[in-house]
Amino acid sequence: MFAFSLHAQNPTEKDAESKQDSIKRKEFLKQLGNGFFPTKYFNSDLRYLIKYNQYEGVRTGLGAVTNDAFSKKYRLNSYVVYGFRDGRFKYSIGGGFRVAKKTNTWINVSYTDDLQETGSTKFLTDKRFFQFFEPRLLNIDLFHKHVTKAIAIEHQLLPELLTETELAVSNIDPTYSYGYVLDNNAVIHSFHLSTAKVALQWSPFSQFKSTKNGLTETKAGYPKFTLQYTKSFNDVFKSEFSFSKLDFRTIYKIGNEKDKFSEITLVSGIANGNTPLTHMYHAYPNNITKETVMQRFSVAGLNSFETMYFNEFFSDKFATFQFKHFVKPFNISQRYKPQLVLISRYAIGDMKNPEKHQNITFGSLKNGYTESGFEINKLLFGFGLSFTYRYGAYHLSQFTDNFAFKFTFNVSL
Template identity: 80%
Template sequence: MLKRCSLLFFILCYSLTQAQSISEKPQEPLQDSIKKKAFIKQLGNGFFPTKYWNFDLRYLIKYNQYEGVRTGIGGITNDDFSKKYRINSYVVYGFRDHRFKYSIGGGFRLAEKTNSWLNFAYTDDLQETGSTKFLTDKRFFQFFEPRLLNIDLFHKHITKSIALEHQISPKLLTETELAISKIAPTYNYSFNINGNSFQNFEISTAKIALQWSPFDVSEVTENESNEVINGYPKFTLQYTKSFSDVFKGDFNFSKLDFRTIYKIGNEKDAFSEITLVSGIASGDTPITHMYHAYPNNITKETILQRFSVAGLNSFETMYFNEFFSDKFATFQLKHFIKPFNISKRYKPQLVLITRYAIGDMKNPERHEGLTFGSLKKGYTESGFEINKLLFGFGLSFTYRYGAYHLPLFSDNVAFKFTFNVSL
């Protein structure tokens, strides 16, 4: 964590230095100011820009329970390299599993007006079992990802993919992907179908995702570029179909995933944020492609041993690998109290939180080697966060109650750090 904080401090100091430096060309202060704002915006998005290549800060250093320290380098070409073609890649190394992971990709623009791109990628890496990624998600960057620190259930995958990005309108984005993956769980697991047991398997999938933001507003800034002001609610829908006997695919299954995010109020004052996520998988679906409910609690005896960093949208009292589902839904309500105006720069904020999850699995006996429960009774936790107490750090307290309340009081409690920094 100290390494991550040092990296954060360095980047913040560098960006502030850039923003405050005196222009060598006083006759062009506006242009100079625009360049500095663009530089800081790139840092906020997780990129360190150079002339032709933007280094991706996500790959510098991370930590999880399987790889230990994970470090590397990666990035993507920028518009000065080409506005019609792009190359993106990364290479990282895990010091606990002693293994390199990498991705090589690129794309070319089909139509500028609709921002249509055809992309190709070859990836050899890890993915968290039970996680779902929406193709249309904008790139989301954190200086470190709190929940990643505690994850231990990963599967290896070698994936070849081709994808088409297309903007139907400024408020409706789509992406379609065809992919072939070789999957190898890093844990003891067998998927048993009609007496046939699979430890490693191949999956051929087609995905289509849509992201609809009906209340987004586009504004032309002083440098004549369009910037989008987020409006709510936002809706994301994704359908996945896996084919057996197509490019050696082993299983037939389908998945439908949905998410909506809604904010009520002014972010500079008191406001509420509601997030609803749901998914359903049908057919012969291995545990790697099932659902968890974003747990973030490690299985240790005492509260202090479980002390870590709270995630942004995770269930803080739910233990890792405690539940898996083939259909689930989660609801999260966060109410942000108006920041305490202690001083001009010191403004801690209290956030009240309630989370609920429900789910079930049709044939849990197919998944051999793992022990997990069902969410069919409904899982509930509530608590609060006090954010930005010192250098972006705060504290959170969450309590688990309802149908999955545990006998020992301490096992229902999660007490953690929070971390919130933005440029």
């Protein structure tokens, strides 16, 4: 005599499984949108898979960070990349441990041997916010090598206030011919820096909730504010420069992103003391020096000056203002909805002692730089077109040199 039974899923069990699958898919897409491909014990960092710039050519590699399945108190992170044009490996290795769960307080250490764009400023808190595609990187050619040892503390002071403090020692070696004239008239070509940084990311109008993965922003509110102070100490761990920098950024959005809305971005910075060009400011230029408009055809950045040529201006104090108005998407079909964006940008800046920077020529922004134009985004597979015109105090004598015509690329998960 045989006995057997069949167990059929009831609707409640099916609904539970379906809901669980939906949660898993949502979490996977969220991780992907944050730049990670999740696996069991670590997440692959997609930022290092492949990039391109004018100095390294194709830059490709692998990066990873451990996840909660590995440990909720400790983490390891690392990457290694190779530039085919400069024929050199770059890498970073680091780790951290959590000292307070409620405030998401971590102490991190790292060792990095890599490149950084000259004149660029990185906010410490920005590393938590992933940008899927960085088109401006394609055209950058002015880099400096740096070997940096750092220790940092990240701390959620309030749900709306994210902080990070870093102490770092760096060896800096520009990849281009450059010298800085110090007060004793000695010209320094490569140098050591010992720096302390404090960064604050304040989102007073955002909404947050506590989850098993920590504090999560459930609704983005605007404006958002970022402030960072940097101090370089002379004669500390062989540091040769004493300077300070104060950097500020605010982003404000007005309207509904699913309809029509406007976005305002204000960025400013000031450097005091003996500051090498590597740590000065550019104004996010994104135009390559070629003869015709079509030879300069490339990919437009997200918040860059499309008609400003690379290495055209450097400043020790500057401010940029960018206004974008996103017109309501054209509802051509359910999946095909191109969008027109009207753009205007303004930059102003100056440099106190440009003669201290040897073997490089650049201009001043003290008269104010202006460009305006428009984008038509999402025409085909996320690609669109951008058209920008340069006018005002820095209008060029050759009429066509004032135009920038480029691709745009927008993708969201």
